[in-house]
Every structure is written in C-alpha cells, then in structure tokens.
Amino acid sequence: xxxxxxxxxxxxxxxxxxxxxxxxxxxxxxxxxxxxxxxxxxxxxxxxxxxxxxxxxxxxxxxxxxxxxxxxxxxxxxxxxxxxxxxxxxxxxxxxxxxxxxxxxxxxxxxxxxxxxxxxxxxxxxxxxxxxxxxxxxxxxxxxxxxxxxxxxxxxxxxxxxxxxxxxxxxxxxxxxxxxxxxxxxxxxxxxxxxxxxxxxxxxx
Amino acid sequence: xxxxxxxxxxxxxxxxxxxxxxxxxxxxxxxxxxxxxxxxxxxxxxxxxxxxxxxxxxxxxxxxxxxxxxxxxxxxxxxxxxxxxxxxxxxxxxxxxxxxxxxxxxxxxxxxxxxxxxxxxxxxxxxxxxxxxxxxxxxxxxxxxxxxxxxxxxxxxxxxxxxxxxxxxxxxxxxxxxxxxxxxxxxxxxxxxxxxxxxxxxxxxxxxxxxxxxxxxxxxxxxxxxxxxxxxxxxxxxxxxxxxxxxxxxxxxxxxxxxx
Numbered sequence: 001x002x003x004x005x006x007x008x009x010x011x012x013x014x015x016x017x018x019x020x021x022x023x024x025x026x027x028x029x030x031x032x033x034x035x036x037x038x039x040x041x042x043x044x045x046x047x048x049x050x051x052x053x054x055x056x057x058x059x060x061x062x063x064x065x066x067x068x069x070x071x072x073x074x075x076x077x078x079x080x081x082x083x084x085x086x087x088x089x090x091x092x093x094x095x096x097x098x099x100x101x102x103x104x105x106x107x108x109x110x111x112x113x114x115x116x117x118x119x120x121x122x123x124x125x126x127x128x129x130x131x132x133x134x135x136x137x138x139x140x141x142x143x144x145x146x147x148x149x150x151x152x153x154x155x156x157x158x159x160x161x162x163x164x165x166x167x168x169x170x171x172x173x174x175x176x177x178x179x180x181x182x183x184x185x186x187x188x189x190x191x192x193x194x195x196x197x198x199x200x201x202x203x204x205x
Numbered sequence: 206x207x208x209x210x211x212x213x214x215x216x217x218x219x220x221x222x223x224x225x226x227x228x229x230x231x232x233x234x235x236x237x238x239x240x241x242x243x244x245x246x247x248x249x250x251x252x253x254x255x256x257x258x259x260x261x262x263x264x265x266x267x268x269x270x271x272x273x274x275x276x277x278x279x280x281x282x283x284x285x286x287x288x289x290x291x292x293x294x295x296x297x298x299x300x301x302x303x304x305x306x307x308x309x310x311x312x313x314x315x316x317x318x319x320x321x322x323x324x325x326x327x328x329x330x331x332x333x334x335x336x337x338x339x340x341x342x343x344x345x346x347x348x349x350x351x352x353x354x355x356x357x358x359x360x361x362x363x364x365x366x367x368x369x370x371x372x373x374x375x376x377x378x379x380x381x382x383x384x385x386x387x388x389x390x391x392x393x394x395x396x397x398x399x400x401x402x403x404x405x406x407x408x409x410x411x412x413x414x415x416x417x418x419x420x421x422x423x424x425x426x427x428x429x430x431x432x433x434x435x436x437x438x439x440x441x442x443x444x445x446x447x448x449x450x451x452x453x454x455x456x457x458x459x460x461x462x463x464x465x
Binding site: 116123124152156190 | 294
C-alpha cells in the first residue's frame with residue numbers, strides 16, 4: 001500500500017493502488033500506468049473499463065472441457081467436426097492455444113487448471129481431475145493424450161492420471177519428448193536426448 | 206583476470222517456482238554454500254539450453270553469477286539425473302518429500318557437506334529402490350541429528366532415568382521418550398512399542414546398511430513413520446506438504462489394487 005500523498009489526488013492514488021496489486025507491477029510502473037490512463041481520451045478509458053467488466057461477467061468455464069469461454073459448452077466442445085474419441089489434457093487454457101496453433105489436432109481438450117505439486121500442497125482435488133474422470137466414464141472417449149508440461153509437476157500429474165485412467169480400459173498416451181526445433185544437439189540434456197533416441201523415426205521418402 | 210562475480214558449485218535442485226514470463230526461481234542445495242535461492246532465466250522456453258539440466262531432483266554443476274537480489278544461473282551441466290525417480294510416482298513422491306524437508310529444515314547459506322552427502326545418497330537409494338520407507342526413516346533421523354534435533358531415546362525426558370524395556374511413550378514436544386509414569390504429564394505423548402524404540406535407536410546410531418537389513422512389518426513401519434512425522438512437525442512448527450501426497454497415493458493404491 002502506498003502512503004496517501006497529499007500531492008496525489010485521492011482517486012488517482014486509488015488507481016495506483018489497484019494497479020500495484022497486479023502481478024509484475026511495482027510501485028513505479030503502477031504510477032506510470034495510472035498517469036497514462038489519466039491522460040487517455042475518455043472514450044478509450046471507457047472501453048478499457050468495460051472490457052475488464054465484460055471479462056468478469058461473460059467469461060465462464062466450459063462445463064465440458066473447463067476451458068475459458070463465453071458460450072457454454074465452448075466452441076470446440078460443440079463443434080461436430082471434432083473427433084470426440086480423443087481428449088487432450090493440458091494444464092492451462094493457454095496450452096490449448098499452443099496445441100491449436102499446430103493445426104494437427106482435431107480432438108477435444110480438457111484443462112486441469114494447474115498441475116500436481118506435492119511440495120506446494122497442490123493435490124488432485126485442487127485440479128479438474130474429477131471432471132475429467134466423469135467425462136471419460138460417460139462419453140465415447142477412447143484415447144486420452146496427457147499433454148502436461150514436461151517438468152516435475154507435469155510428469156507427476158501425468159503419472160497420477162495414468163493410474164486413474166488405465167483401469168478404465170482407455171488408451172493413455174503422453175506427448176513425445178525430444179529435441180526442440182532450432183536447438184543445438186550439443187546442448188541437449190541426457191534425458192531429452194535419450195528420449196529423442198528412443199522415439200526416433202524413419203526418414204520419410 | 207578471472208571474473209570474481211562468477212562462481213561454480215555442485216548442487217541438487219530442490220524445487221522450482223515460476224517467475225515472470227519465462228524465468229524460474231530455483232531452490233538449490235549446494236556443496237559450497239548450503240541452501241540458495243537462485244534465478245534461472247528463460248528456462249521455461251522450449252529452446253532453453255539449461256532447462257533440462259535444472260529440473261528438481263537433479264545433481265548438477267552450476268556456474269552462478271552474482272546478481273542484485275538473487276544470483277543467476279549462468280551455466281549448468283547435469284551430473285546425475287536420478288531418472289528412475291521421475292518414472293515412478295511412488296518414488297517421485299518420496300524424493301519430493303526429501304527435497305521439501307531439506308528446504309524447510311535448512312537455513313539459507315549455511316553449508317554442510319554431511320547433509321549434502323545425505324541428500325545425494327538418499328536420492329540414490331530411492332532411485333535404486335532397495336529400502337522403501339526405511340530410506341526415508343534413515344534420512345529423517347540423520348537429518349534431525351545433523352541439525353541438533355536428535356530426539357532423546359535413552360532416558361526419560363521427564364524424570365531423566367534410563368528407560369525400562371517396556372512400552373514407553375514418545376513425546377515430540379518434550380524432545381524424545383518419556384517413561385510410563387511421566388507420560389501423563391507431557392502433552393501429546395503416544396505409546397511406542399519396544400521394537401519401535403529399538404529400530405529408532407539403531408537408526409540414530411547411523412548406519413543405513415544395518416537398518417536396511419531389518420525386516421519391518423507394515424504395522425511397525427506405520428508406527429515409526431507416525432512418530433517421526435509428529436516429531437518433525439513439532440521441530441518445523443508446520444506440516445510437510447509432500448507427506449500428505451505420499452499418504453494419498455498409499456490410500457488410493459489400497460483402493461485400486463488392480464493397477465499396473
């Protein structure tokens with residue numbers, strides 16, 4: 001909290017305080033943003049304010065895939081050109097965008113909204129795991145692709161989900177780990193390189 | 206002239222937290238400086254050359270650069286990746302517990318080679334999976350001893366007399382065992398079987414090999430785990446999060462015995 005300075009008008013000080021609460025914004029940035037808004041045309045400020053309100057009012061979680069959406073079920077879940085037998089499980093809504101950018105996935109998604117992190121006390125009940133289980137039990141799902149991040153938390157989550165999903169008689173797959181495009185072989189760590197060797201593929205003609 | 210602001214040390218990565226857009230804040234346990242919190246820049250990008258070497262529960266050689274608030278990783282190379290730990294959820298949950306306990310127990314910048322060796326040996330044992338829970342009990346007991354929290358197992362902490370070979374009580378808040386007549390005076394004292402006490406004494410004397418040779422029944426293993434856990438919670442004045450996850454896995458394994 002900033003000290004109430006007499007040099008700063010009270011509404012402006014309040015705006016600075018609000019900005020200061022945002023992630024990655026320090027006291028100086030908060031001031032800069034607030035003064036920038038002050039000089040902004042009223043129309044633009046109005047549009048920013050309404051955008052913030054609209055996001056809070058209209059964006060909900062899709063009851064099927066738990067992605068953020070303004071219509072429920074979301075566009076992907078209600079699209080009948082999608083392959084409904086495959087579900088790709090990701091940690092965050094942004095991961096869906098990354099997967100969609102590839103244009104090579106036509107199945108459905110499921111957002112967990114986090115990853116299991118035993119040290120931080122984040123267990124399966126903090127994630128949308130129950131929703132995923134209910135979904136695969138009731139639906140026409142044949143394969144679940146675990147696309148959690150290839151780090152400790154993501155791997156723990158993938159292994160945990162495998163334990164729950166395997167007994168249901170599904171095909172459970174994990175995204176391959178290998179070398180990134182544009183990387184140098186000599187800098188690759190042993191785990192990645194070993195995985196890349198294991199998952200090598202014949203050169204296409 | 207060598208750059209005085211760059212230094213090298215061997216370390217085990219204990220935990221990582223996200224920072225900013227693509228950075229991570231790592232808690233590491235080093236040979237030269239004990240526990241440190243350092244910044245690793247850009248390691249969340251897939252093209253990062255360092256991220257694979259800086260995963261939690263890897264032993265690596267680090268080059269660190271002094272920074273304003275925290276030091277920054279300038280270079281790193283994996284020495285030991287303990288890969289089996291990352292491939293099995295039970296092993297992983299135990300290893301994460303080890304990392305969390307080190308993180309909570311050790312203060313920053315107080316080096317201790319004995320503790321470093323203990324961490325590396327414990328991770329190796331967990332990766333080779335030869336002792337199961339005994340590895341953790343040995344780790345807990347040794348870590349407590351190295352940090353001056355060795356529980357009193359010979360005499361009663363209430364009246365000071367040597368313990369009789371009967372069922373005595375373990376009182377975390379008194380710092381060790383209490384005899385049956387003092388047990389009612391010390392809060393939170395719980396019965397400890399004679400075999401349980403003997404195993405704890407053996408663990409306190411230190412050799413893992415001796416402890417690993419013991420055949421421990423499931424019931425005794427649970428008793429030892431409970432007593433040590435309550436003592437650790439008392440020392441740390443807080444719970445160990447990873448312990449809850451280990452328990453959860455065990456509970457679910459009982460419920461789903463048909464898993465592969």
